[in-house]
Amino acid sequence: MIYLMAFLVGGTICALGQIILDVFKLVPIYITSLFVSLGAMFDTFGLYDKLVEKAGAGATMPISSFGHSLVHSALEKAEQVGYIGILTGIFNLTAAGIAASIIFAFFIALIFRPKG
């Protein structure tokens, strides 16, 4: 069941992105920002968490999950240490992803060169 939900939820998020890209002629970076913002908004009241519970990777793989993680970790830290936690905790959940992309990009750039 979770596989089906992952497919449906993930697919719906991506289809929405494609429709927005085609209909409104937005440049890709706007779509990315839009979905990060939407994910952040849906984290309020734990909506995105419920989605992750039901759909698993279908909700955590799209970029909207990045927005969700930012807000989620900021709020979590704020609960522990007060308002300063919004600033200190914001990258707690995403730090691994960001660091990994920088490190992998560095090694890939050492080995390969762009073809086009």
Next chain:
Amino acid sequence: MKLGKQSIVFDHVYLGQAAVATGPKEKLGPLGSYFDQTYDDLYCGAKTWEKAEMQLMRDAIENCLTKNNIGSGEIDCFIGGDLNNQIIIGNYVMRDYDIPYLGVFGACSTSVEGLIIGAGMINGGSFNRVLAGTSSHNATSERQFRYPTEYGGQKPDTLTFTSTAAGVILLCDNATDLRLSGVTLGMVIDAKLNDPLDLGRAMAPAAFSTIEAHFRDFNTKPEDYDLIVTGDLSYYGKAMLIKLFKEINIDITDRYNDCGLLLYDRFQQEVFAGGSGCGCCAAVTYGYLLSKLRDKTYKKILVVATGALLNPVIVAQKETIPGIAHAAVIERIGE
């Protein structure tokens, strides 16, 4: 001599030999055999994309000088431009030459813009030999105007593929077999379109304006030319131009084509709506069309280089993308 509102007639401007250097995709295209030098690698033996484009420009200049059997010291001026910020390709290539240099920018209309300025210098009697050249490179353009290819942004069908090519031609005042008999200067025409992924249709009204003015100024009609080519209107812009002319009851269908559709096989080569870039019009005109004039397939052609005056910064500020087109008549002397 000025003709009409925006045209000039030249009586003693001749075309010497031209030279074209291209990248791999242009080599594999239908016109590959018409180019003087081609590379199998997009880097063209250089370390970066910009340096690759400089290499193409340098190759085109060297081949052009050799084919005309003249030294760089005999050239009065080089007029060149490209699509990079501060037109760096021409600027840096010309460091190595003892030729006076004018850098020009007309987006992809630069090739004919160079011809117009050079022809004016020669017809005025000031200069005897002028080189006009231009270049573009797929990877430098993608980064300049869109995204680096590695970014992986989706590409719609209306997108054109910037050609990797440089073309250089000699203009001179001593008679050869081809002459540049007239030009029509274009005006900036804004079709109020703002999609940087559909430049063909943004430029078509500019091409229409210039060609229509050309017919009016020279009192000619499409039948007076064996071929009318635009630079890089794409499949969609080409259809739009034909339609714009149909609206004023002029049919150009049977003798009109677009350099970007000639340079590549659109169905086999993954170039989306066709080729584009400064080098597209230059490679097709200087490589292929001059050969066709010389082998007597054509007698008189109208080359209309089309430029989308695109700047990513101003488009991000919700501005539109104006276009410009300049036309040149090239004809064979004698029968």
